[in-house]
Amino acid sequence: MKPYAEVIGDPIAQSKSPAIHNFWLGRLGIDAEYRACNVQADELADYLAARRTDLAWRGCNVTMPHKQAVIPLLYNVEPLAEAIGAVNTVYPAFDRSLTGTNTDAAGFLEPLSGTLGKTHLFRMARIFGTGGAARAIITALASQGFTLVLAGRDPGKARALLDELAPEGEHHAIDLAHFAEPTDFPFDDRESCLDLVVNASSLGMQGQPLLAFDWSHAPPRSIAYDIVTAPHETHFLQAARDQGLHTIDGLSMLIGQAAIAFEVFFGQPAPREHDDELRRILTA
Incomplete structure (x- = not known):
């Protein structure tokens, strides 16, 4: 029996996960495969x-x-996934x-690691x-x-969401429409500050x-981070670059979280030295 893992969702045809995991399996010479499986909501329990x-x-x-519906169907949920209230990786003990477990939080933070170390x-x-x-x-940044x-x-x-996931900070909730119109707000000196602008929506x-x-x-000097992966070059990121800002694309989070799951599934670290080649494949 050839070992395999897969990604489930509805729809699922758009997922880049099979391309990522199968690329790593090939580079490591592991005789296994990674698939995509469309699972509708009423099929989830039977699938598991x-x-x-x-x-x-x-x-x-x-x-x-x-990501949330799967939780009551599991025997155990790791603490981080429980705190987030969402599971994106399931494995048999x-x-x-x-x-x-949840690899999204760590995957999101990975491309920020150098900056966060300051x-x-x-x-x-x-x-x-x-x-x-x-x-x-929210959980990762808090x-x-x-x-x-x-x-x-x-x-x-x-x-x-803020009250549930980050109850100890002085955080703010606001209408999305607030950011659509220009502002003349005079920002103070941000040289010693770290500002992120994150599109965590579709x-x-x-x-x-x-x-x-x-x-x-x-x-x-804000950093613009867009988790959207299709298209790779989003209007959000293009506009940020036009402002001279540093940008992080959705493939960064996608590859980062996939690498954690890969080791869970197949027992070996993902060969990250091939990231540039993988990116070329995913954006071809």
Whole structure:
């Protein structure tokens, strides 16, 4: 039986995860495979029951709309995933009991590691979106000492997320529309500060409206981070570069979180020395 892992969701055809994991398997010469499996909401429990008894199955990544729905179907949920309230990776323990974890938070922080290793007088992140990915990002940034401004179409939902995931900070919830119009706010000296502007929503994705954000709301020297992966070059990132800002694309988080899951599934670290080649494949 050839070992395999997979990604589940509905829809799932757009997922880049098979390309990433199969690239790494090939580079390492591991005789295994990684698949995509469309699983609808009413099929999730049956899917997990069947895979649990399949000894070739090494686990699965979980994408929308199952990241929260999968939790009550698992035997164990690791503390970080429990704190985030979302699971994106499921694997069978030694007795085939199913355990859930979350690699999104660490994957999001990975490309920021060098910057986060420095000392700052103040850290602030403006985050757009209140969905499943935002939960991991809120948790990750709160753990790194950021003051958060969470913007959503429903400010009440944004406030509830902050109260649930980052209750100890002085964070702010605001209507997404607030950032669509220009501002003449006089930002103070930000040289010793770290400012992030994060699109944690699906806005800007192929087939979705653009994120309406006026860059006058971004402090000088902000870092713009877009988790959207299709298209690779989003309007959000292009506009940030036009302002002279440093940018981080969605492939950075996608590859980072996938590398953690890869080691869980296949027992070896992902060969990250081939990241440039992998990026060329994913953006071809």
